[in-house]
Amino acid sequence: MAEDRPLLQVEHLTKYFPVKSGGMKKQFVQAVEDVSFDVQRGETLGIVGESGCGKTTLGRTILRLYQPTSGRIVYDGTPIYDSEKKIAVRMLPYRGKMQIIFQDPSASLDPRMTVGEIVGEALRIHRPDLTKKGYRDRINELLDKVGLNTEHANRFPHEFSGGQQQRIGIARALAVEPEFIVCDEPISALDVSIQSQVVNMLEDLQKDMGLTYLFIAHDISVVRHISNRIGVMYLGCMVELCESFELCQHPLHPYTQTLLSAVPLPDPEKSRARHRILLEGDIPSPLNPPTGCRFHTRCPYATEKCSKCVPEFKEYAPGHFAACHKLDG
Amino acid sequence: MEENKLLEIKDLKVSFFTPAGEVKAVDGISYSLHENEVMGIVGESGSGKSVEAYSIIGLLQDPGRVVGGSITFDGENVLSYDKDQMRQFRGNKVSMIFQNPMTCLNPVYTIGNQLEEALTCHNKEISHKEARDRAIEMLTLVGISNAEKRITQYPHEFSGGMRQRAMIAMALICSPKLLIADEPTTALDVTIQAQILELMKSIQKKTGMSIVFITHNLGVVAEMCDRVSVMYAGHIVEQGDVNDIFYHPQHPYTKGLLRSMPRVDELKHERLIPIDGTPVDLLNPPKGCSFGPRCSSCMKVCLGKRPPMMNVGENGHTSACWLHVQEMKKEEEAKDNG
Numbered sequence: 001m002a003e004d005r006p007l008l009q010v011e012h013l014t015k016y017f018p019v020k021s022g023g024m025k026k027q028f029v030q031a032v033e034d035v036s037f038d039v040q041r042g043e044t045l046g047i048v049g050e051s052g053c054g055k056t057t058l059g060r061t062i063l064r065l066y067q068p069t070s071g072r073i074v075y076d077g078t079p080i081y082d083s084e085k086k087i088a089v090r091m092l093p094y095r096g097k098m099q100i101i102f103q104d105p106s107a108s109l110d111p112r113m114t115v116g117e118i119v120g121e122a123l124r125i126h127r128p129d130l131t132k133k134g135y136r137d138r139i140n141e142l143l144d145k146v147g148l149n150t151e152h153a154n155r156f157p158h159e160f161s162g163g164q165q166q167r168i169g170i171a172r173a174l175a176v177e178p179e180f181i182v183c184d185e186p187i188s189a190l191d192v193s194i195q196s197q198v199v200n201m202l203e204d205l206q207k208d209m210g211l212t213y214l215f216i217a218h219d220i221s222v223v224r225h226i227s228n229r230i231g232v233m234y235l236g237c238m239v240e241l242c243e244s245f246e247l248c249q250h251p252l253h254p255y256t257q258t259l260l261s262a263v264p265l266p267d268p269e270k271s272r273a274r275h276r277i278l279l280e281g282d283i284p285s286p287l288n289p290p291t292g293c294r295f296h297t298r299c300p301y302a303t304e305k306c307s308k309c310v311p312e313f314k315e316y317a318p319g320h321f322a323a324c325h326k327l328d329g
Numbered sequence: 330m331e332e333n334k335l336l337e338i339k340d341l342k343v344s345f346f347t348p349a350g351e352v353k354a355v356d357g358i359s360y361s362l363h364e365n366e367v368m369g370i371v372g373e374s375g376s377g378k379s380v381e382a383y384s385i386i387g388l389l390q391d392p393g394r395v396v397g398g399s400i401t402f403d404g405e406n407v408l409s410y411d412k413d414q415m416r417q418f419r420g421n422k423v424s425m426i427f428q429n430p431m432t433c434l435n436p437v438y439t440i441g442n443q444l445e446e447a448l449t450c451h452n453k454e455i456s457h458k459e460a461r462d463r464a465i466e467m468l469t470l471v472g473i474s475n476a477e478k479r480i481t482q483y484p485h486e487f488s489g490g491m492r493q494r495a496m497i498a499m500a501l502i503c504s505p506k507l508l509i510a511d512e513p514t515t516a517l518d519v520t521i522q523a524q525i526l527e528l529m530k531s532i533q534k535k536t537g538m539s540i541v542f543i544t545h546n547l548g549v550v551a552e553m554c555d556r557v558s559v560m561y562a563g564h565i566v567e568q569g570d571v572n573d574i575f576y577h578p579q580h581p582y583t584k585g586l587l588r589s590m591p592r593v594d595e596l597k598h599e600r601l602i603p604i605d606g607t608p609v610d611l612l613n614p615p616k617g618c619s620f621g622p623r624c625s626s627c628m629k630v631c632l633g634k635r636p637p638m639m640n641v642g643e644n645g646h647t648s649a650c651w652l653h654v655q656e657m658k659k660e661e662e663a664k665d666n667g
Contacts, residue, residue, distance in 0.1 A: 266525070
């Protein structure tokens with residue numbers, strides 16, 4: 001049955017970026033290192049992590065906006081990339097199914113195109129069958145769906161506020177009726193009071209259109225709210241993956257625990273009463289990541305083993321994956 | 330209580346005179362800050378929270394101008410200071426840390442150089458050696474290890490969190506009585522944010538200085554502040570003790586903000602209740618209550634007249650909303666009838 005298999009399977013996905021260096025040795029930024037997960041049809045998988053952990057690269061590599069270094073990506077049963085079998089399909093037919101909402105709406109919308117042109121551009125390519133009227137109707141329908149007026153189609157992006165610009169970005173992604181959308185920090189550029197509007201809208205659209213989301217954000221409370229499952233990334237690696245409530249209640253990996261305890265709570269008594277795990281130092285450079293477990297340089301529980309062997313990413317409770325030597329006892 | 334008032338702002342008005350017209354960025358706000366107190370100022374972008382802070386420390390840039398009200402620090406009127414007095418005031422009594430540490434540090438001078446500059450500017454007698462020792466001492470205080478080596482380095486050799494620590498050291502090197510922190514952790518990651526918040530808390534306890542903490546993050550406010558002012562479109566809409574603001578919010582905007590935030594500790598999935606509409610266009614602010622057009626309990630009077638600031642609880646808990654006026658009237662009527 002097509003329904004049973006995951007919509008997206010990512011296996012051992014790795015992405016390195018070459019860096020120009022003066023010397024003889026070629027260096028690489030190890031942005032994503034050996035990440036594997038599945039996304040079921042209709043679910044939202046959240047990806048959290050701090051800046052530089054590779055979460056955006058992961059999203060873009062899945063859509064093959066970046067060419068993966070190695071690994072395998074299977075979309076709806078069909079491999080769209082496989083480094084071993086040397087498969088790299090033409091992405092154009094898949095662009096109609098897999099879309100992305102970018103982080104900064106003011107930077108991702110062409111300032112010289114009207115909103116109608118921005119939203120309709122993909123339609124021209126993917127729906128050449130549409131008549132002029134059908135094309136216009138579709139644009140109006142999309143603008144209506146994201147809570148904008150149909151008159152807005154003739155305006156330019158700079159005439160809109162940040163929240164409205166993000167709505168335009170969402171309408172653009174929805175134009176081709178995709179099944180799968182990578183939401184790359186869709187709300188982090190927005191004001192607090194606007195964030196919840198967009199979050200609610202994304203939830204409604206998901207229900208109406210049966211969308212599947214990969215929701216990338218650094219704010220764990222937003223990710224927790226919108227996602228069914230959450231993957232936590234640190235320095236290119238996925239360190240924990242689990243159902244979202246379980247993750248916040250019983251985090252296994254020390255990094256997840258730290259991340260959760262670092263989130264400021266909008267509750268004065270609770271936030272002052274709790275014990276906070278403070279990490280030493282900063283995130284190491286992905287140019288030269290630590291050996292073994294990449295978190296060992298900052299981990300309060302690190303042992304000698306952690307600096308030598310890479311911990312395996314495995315299932316510790318049903319559906320609860322983590323990569324940490326400490327969990328092996 | 331009166332004598333230890335450190336900073337008092339009364340009916341402060343700041344406007345920007347742009348080609349498109351006057352923008353009233355801060356439109357009549359008042360608050361006072363006591364010694365050893367942390368005041369949080371929360372608001373969205375464009376609510377005037379930074380402009381208000383810039384006017385305290387005299388860093389308002391053209392075309393911004395203070396057009397009314399007063400700022401009193403330690404009994405002295407700050408707005409009447411001339412250039413030299415302002416220079417003495419800044420750094421010695423009040424200093425500021427900014428949102429983005431990279432743009433605030435000079436990339437062509439060493440960290441040590443920049444720290445010492447702050448000292449020698451304010452104290453001409455201090456020797457180079459003394460200044461250097463003090464710089465090392467400050468860097469150590471803010472948790473930068475190996476400070477002797479670090480002061481010879483340049484800002485690009487520091488990571489984001491380290492730079493913010495260096496900024497804090499620079500701000501505190503002349504032991505000011507008041508620190509203005511303008512979104513000091515917004516550019517940082519959560520784990521680094523946690524480090525900086527803990528650092529600021531411990532320094533505040535040690536030195537007993539006051540802090541005006543400007544942020545849009547309610548979580549940070551809950552953790553850091555004693556008192557909170559909630560700003561919206563250039564006005565303070567609610568002010569009070571941190572517990573009152575979070576547990577008994579009175580103004581619809583404060584309530585809306587708290588309701589619209591997803592929380593990491595919630596136990597089941599609840600739909601967020603957003604605040605409708607878009608933030609105010611300050612060039613054409615609405616008549617009456619500035620939050621009126623977005624408020625779910627907006628009444629006729631809200632669109633015509635600005636609500637007065639009313640006492641709504643103990644410990645100076647005030648809020649500006651016509652609902653309170655109505656409630657009070659009802660109570661009075663009930664009293665008259667009873």
